[in-house]
Amino acid sequence: MTFALVRRGLIYALLSLAAFISIFPFYWMVVGATNTSAEIIKGKSSIGSALITNAMAFFSQVDAVRIFWNSGVIAIVGTILTLAVSSLAGYGFEMFRSRIREKLFGFLLLLLSIPFAAMMVPLFVMFSQAKLVNTFTAAILPTVASIFIIFYFRQATKAFPRELRDAAKIDGLKEWQIFLYVYLPVMRSTYAAATIIVFMANWNNYLWPLVVLQTADNKTITLILSGLTAAYTPDYGLILFGTVLATLPTLIIFFLLQRRFVEGMLGAVK
Amino acid sequence: MNRIASRRGRVLALALAGVSFLSVAAASAGEISVWVWDKAFNGDTMREAGALYTADHPDVTFNVDDTASQDDIRAKLQTQLLAGSTEGLPDIVLIQDDIAQKYLQSFPGAFEPLSDSIDMSLFAQYKVAAATVDGKSYSVPFDSGVTGLFYRSDFLQEAGFTAADLKDITWDRLIEIGKVVKEKTGKPLLDLDLNDTGVIRMMMQSAGEWYFNADGSLHITDNAALKKAIETYAKFYQNDLVKPVSGWAEYTGAFTSGEVAVVPVGVWITATIKANADQSGKWAIAPIPRLDIDGAVNASNQGGSSWFVLSSSDNKEETVDFLKTVWAGNDDFYQDILIKRGAVGSLLSARNGDAFKASDDFFGGAPVWQDFSTWLSQVPSVDYGTFTSEVDAAVQAQMPGIIAGGDIDAALQAINDQAQQQMQ
Known part of the structure; x- marks a missing residue:
């Protein structure tokens, strides 16, 4: 009895510690957005009164509508295309048997280990020759065929009942119809989880947009935030206010899809 | 079913078309x-x-x-x-x-x-x-980036020093002054970030030396100025004169909130210091100290x-x-x-x-800009070479050991070896 209590107490203590470690930076960010730069440097961790000042400073320095529009278009279009392409590939890898399937898949996984920085220069040459530098197309295209998402969909597809596909075939559906009308609705939890992962990755993407988006009016919010932190006398209140704004879209998407996200991670097929 | 499918197809086509909008043209002539x-x-x-x-x-x-x-x-x-x-x-x-x-x-x-x-x-x-x-x-x-020794004249005065005591001194003398200041006011002499080699570099340049020889090869193990600079840096710590900081915000935070007595730094810091209007009149600027070796001057960058x-x-x-x-x-x-x-x-x-x-x-009514421009004309020219940031990283890697009292010649050898590897 007492052992069980101690055990339970320990678990709660550990979980509380973990929760604190995950939540504190977030708390610090939100509180920082309401304090002045000087207060933040001194380590003030209570709500302050500078929120309006920080907001005004942010909106006067940053063309927020334009920047969030850029980030939004790149993240949303990128997410839709990535899901479309990568889920098709994952479906294909699992459904169709072929002699080179596993070898090809293994090769893809191997590619995951190449850091993006190593591919950046050749990629830039390609986009430069295609006259696509400084366009959203260039920012989006390289992320569309995501090996991780293909892998994720293939794993999830293993739980997809083959009988459903067989039945649909007997009913005379073509492969693309099976994908659209049978597979897609059944796998919606997987899609929801993948949406969060891909949206977040696209929204936060840094290195490639940095190099390929050149003019100030094409930049995304991550690039702008990075620029703000590098000033000789950074205004941390303004920066944290911008960071809070930049976090909101991901947060909203997460809360909207939260229930399905958990199902998706558990690999549930209904 | 086909109708639905074609509708979905159209949505996808629209999305695709949406991505391909070209953006702003390149800079126009003129x-x-x-x-x-x-x-x-x-x-x-x-x-x-x-x-x-x-x-x-x-x-x-x-x-x-x-x-x-x-x-x-x-x-x-x-x-x-x-x-x-x-x-x-x-x-x-x-x-x-x-x-x-x-x-x-x-x-x-x-x-x-x-x-x-x-x-x-x-x-x-x-x-x-x-x-x-x-x-x-x-x-x-x-x-x-001409350097100066920014200092809190009120703290120095409290410890019994005047502007003349700080004029054209050596770093060793500054350490002696720092000990007295610490004793009398309780303030550490300066704040340093172990991941920033700025102070070591400005000491080295005041003696007209850098990490490299004229032919681009490494000038580390036989670099007397670098050795002396690292020794001096270690002395700050060994005499407990340092407030350790990490990152830019802490670094500027320490001296703008009156926690340390002096800041050896480039002139571009002036705006950051002057942003604290309530400290007006409490600051002054002396020439940067020099290394106690031949050829060193009281000017650096x-x-x-x-x-x-x-x-x-x-x-x-x-x-x-x-x-x-x-x-x-x-x-x-x-x-x-x-x-x-x-x-x-x-x-x-x-x-x-x-x-x-x-x-x-x-700055107490001093002609600070005239001073800085005088020092500017005296800054020794050095060849920054192509691998400064690689050597910086090697120096940083040795700093924790050095301030703990490690052997400096061995550290210089280690810096040399690591930098050599990076430069290939």
């Missing part, structure tokens, strides 16, 4: 584009220079982009030059002096030589030297940057003419940016202007 990294400092300064030029040349406009950080600019520039694609590069880019040689030597032909069109003897010579390759200079020097013209520029003629007219020829402009932005330019004749002669009550 527009000079510039990449800088700090809105308030180099951004506004360049905008002001542009406005001066546009007033006489209405057909030339300026587009100053200050949305990227210095690291971002380096990443972009490097990727594009490596990729051999100059599309979208600006006409002028700001580059920090200690990295200039790396760009000039790694990408020959990417930058336009300027010494044929602009008289480089007008500028502080150590700045010109930083951007000179094979007798040609590629930059118009911008802000100077930390940071500072210069303007480079890309060879790919469509407006080369206007761009060079602009730099020549404003940056190499307008003394009044330099008075203006000194007053408004706290920017100490590198044009030597500018020091004869009114702003440079004015005294500053914040």
Whole structure:
């Protein structure tokens, strides 16, 4: 009895510690957005009164509508295309048997280990020759065929009942119809989880947009935030206010899809 | 079912079409584009220079982009030059002096030589030297990083020291003063970030030395100035005179909130210090201390940057003419940016202007700009070479051991070995 209590107490203590470690930076960010730069440097961790000042400073320095529009278009279009392409590939890898399937898949996984920085220069040459530098197309295209998402969909597809596909075939559906009308609705939890992962990755993407988006009016919010932190006398209140704004879209998407996200991670097929 | 399918298809097609919109065209002719990294400092300064030029040349406009950080600019520039694609590069880019040689030597032909069109003897010579390759200079020097010893005169006075006690001293003497200050006021002498080699570099440069020999090979194990600088740095810690900090915010936070007595730093810190109006009159500036070895002077440099013209520029003629007219020829402009932005330019004749002669009550009524420009003309020229940041990393790796009392010769050997490996 007492052992069980101690055990339970320990678990709660550990979980509380973990929760604190995950939540504190977030708390610090939100509180920082309401304090002045000087207060933040001194380590003030209570709500302050500078929120309006920080907001005004942010909106006067940053063309927020334009920047969030850029980030939004790149993240949303990128997410839709990535899901479309990568889920098709994952479906294909699992459904169709072929002699080179596993070898090809293994090769893809191997590619995951190449850091993006190593591919950046050749990629830039390609986009430069295609006259696509400084366009959203260039920012989006390289992320569309995501090996991780293909892998994720293939794993999830293993739980997809083959009988459903067989039945649909007997009913005379073509492969693309099976994908659209049978597979897609059944796998919606997987899609929801993948949406969060891909949206977040696209929204936060840094290195490639940095190099390929050149003019100030094409930049995304991550690039702008990075620029703000590098000033000789950074205004941390303004920066944290911008960071809070930049976090909101991901947060909203997460809360909207939260229930399905958990199902998706558990690999549930209904 | 087919109807639904075709509708979905249309949505997808629309989405695809949406992605392919082309964006803004490249810079138009007659527009000079510039990449800088700090809105308030180099951004506004360049905008002001542009406005001066546009007033006489209405057909030339300026587009100053200050949305990227210095690291971002380096990443972009490097990727594009490596990729051999100059599309979208600006006409002028700001580059920090200690990295200039790396760009000039790694990408020959990417930058336009300027010494044929602009008289480089007008500028502080150590700045010109930083951007000179094979007798040609590629930059118009911008802000100077000439160093000074900023100090809290109230703390020093409390400990019994006057301005004369700090004039033209050695670093060893500063340590002695620091001990007394610590004893009398309880304040540590200075704040240092172990991941920043700035102080060691400024000590080394005050003796006219750097990490490299003239032929580019490493000058570490036999570098007396570097050894002395590291020894001095370790003494700060061993005498408990340091408030350790990590990162820029803590570093500036410590001295702007009165936690330390002195700050040895480049002149560009002035605006950060003066931002605390309540400390007016409590600060003063002395010449930077020198190393106690032959040839060392009480003048050095930390940071500072210069303007480079890309060879790919469509407006080369206007761009060079602009730099020549404003940056190499307008003394009044330099008075203006000194007053408004706290920017100490590198044009030597500018020091004869009114702003440079004015005294500053914040610093106890001293003619601080005249002092800085005197020191500016004395900064020893050194060759920053192409691998400064690699050696910096090697120095940083040894610092924790050194301040704990480790053997300095062994550390120099380790720095040499690590840097050697990186340079291959």
